[in-house]
Amino acid sequence: MPLIAVLPGDGIGPEVIDASLPVVSAAAKSAGLTLDYERALVGGVAYDDGGHPLPKKTLKLCDKAAAIYFGAVGGPKYDKIPDPNLRPERGALLPLRKRYSLYANVRPAFAYKSLEDRSPLKRERVQGMDMLVCRELVGGAYFGKKQLKATSAYDVIEYNSKQIELILTFAFKAALLRKKHVTLVHKANVLATSILWKKVWDKVRVKYPDVQVDDCYVDAFAMYLISRPATYDVVVTENMMGDILTDEAAQVMGSIGLIPSASLGKAKTKWGVFGLYEPSHGSAPDIAGKGIANPLSTILSGAMMLRYSFGAEKAAQQIERAVEKVLDQGLRTGDLAAKGETSLSTTEMGQAVLKAL
Ligand code: IPM
Ligand code: MG
Numbered sequence: 001m002p003l004i005a006v007l008p009g010d011g012i013g014p015e016v017i018d019a020s021l022p023v024v025s026a027a028a029k030s031a032g033l034t035l036d037y038e039r040a041l042v043g044g045v046a047y048d049d050g051g052h053p054l055p056k057k058t059l060k061l062c063d064k065a066a067a068i069y070f071g072a073v074g075g076p077k078y079d080k081i082p083d084p085n086l087r088p089e090r091g092a093l094l095p096l097r098k099r100y101s102l103y104a105n106v107r108p109a110f111a112y113k114s115l116e117d118r119s120p121l122k123r124e125r126v127q128g129m130d131m132l133v134c135r136e137l138v139g140g141a142y143f144g145k146k147q148l149k150a151t152s153a154y155d156v157i158e159y160n161s162k163q164i165e166l167i168l169t170f171a172f173k174a175a176l177l178r179k180k181h182v183t184l185v186h187k188a189n190v191l192a193t194s195i196l197w198k199k200v201w202d203k204v205r206v207k208y209p210d211v212q213v214d215d216c217y218v219d220a221f222a223m224y225l226i227s228r229p230a231t232y233d234v235v236v237t238e239n240m241m242g243d244i245l246t247d248e249a250a251q252v253m254g255s256i257g258l259i260p261s262a263s264l265g266k267a268k269t270k271w272g273v274f275g276l277y278e279p280s281h282g283s284a285p286d287i288a289g290k291g292i293a294n295p296l297s298t299i300l301s302g303a304m305m306l307r308y309s310f311g312a313e314k315a316a317q318q319i320e321r322a323v324e325k326v327l328d329q330g331l332r333t334g335d336l337a338a339k340g341e342t343s344l345s346t347t348e349m350g351q352a353v354l355k356a357l
Pocket of ligand 2: 243
C-alpha cells in the first residue's frame, strides 16, 4: 500500500491538512486506491520538539513514502531562531526540495467562473485566465552561496544549463497537453543567469515545433499578469521570479487560499512521480488556530498528488470538480466571502467538498 508522509507543520498547516485529508482519501478510494498516511513533525513545531525543523525521523518517513503532503512552516516566533539555517523555511522546506531534487514546481492559476468578482481585477480581464506556472525550484538565489555580515550581504543566483534544460523541457511537455504555448519569464537585460536561460531556451524550443513561444522580462510580466492574464498558457521561470509571480497570480484568482502546488522531481515510485504537495500560501500566523483558513489550496494540492504521484487522473478531476461545485454553490471561506456573505470554517469547507465528491 503506498504511503504518504503527512507533514502538517506550523500555523494553519495542521488545520488545512486535517480538512483536506478526508477529501483526498475518499477520492483515492473511489479510484480503487488505498493510501496509507503517516504523520511527522516539520518546521517550528519540530524545532520546539527536538531542536531541528527537519528531524531525522521525518526524513526517514519521507524517504520511504511515495509522496509528501505538506501543510506550511514558519511563523514570527521562529524568525527569531538565531541560526537562519535552523529556521523552518531554510532548515526544513528548502532542504526537502533539495533532497528529492524537486526541480519543477507546478502552480495552476485560473479564474473560477463563480469567483470572477472576487478578483481584484475587472471581470473582463480575469475571465478565461488559465495558466500553469512552472517554477524552477532547486536553483537560483534560494540555493546559491549566501553571506550575511554586519553591513553587507549577498545571495548568489547560480544556474547551469542542465538545470535550465530540465525545467524548460518540463514546461514544453506540459504545454503539449494544454494550449501549446510557453512563455519564458526572465531578466536578460540585466542578469547573466537570464542570458543563459535564453540561450538554453533557444536550444530547447526548436524541439517543440508545435508549441508557440514568447518570452518576457519579469517586470513587464508582472504588469501583464494583471492587464491580460487570460493570454497565457504555460509560464516558465526561475525560482525567485516564480515565487513572486505565483503569489500575484493567486491574488488575481481571488485569494492566495486557492492556488495549489506540486513540486516534482525525476524520481519515480511504483505508482508515479515522487512529489511534495503543498498549498502555495504560508503558515498565516495571523489566522492560525482560528479555524477560518481556506483549505481549498491544500485540497487541490491533494488532487495534484493523486494525479502526478499516483496516476489517478480521474480522482484528481473528481476533487477539482467538487471544488468548483462548492464554489458555484456560493460556499466561501472568509478570504473569499464578500461583505455580508456568511463564511464557512476550514472544517466546514472541507466537509462541503467531501459531500460534493
Ligand atoms: C512558496 C513559499 C516558500 C518559497 C517559502 C515558505 C520559503 O513562499 O512555496 O512559494 O519561497 O518558496
Ligand atoms: Mg511563495
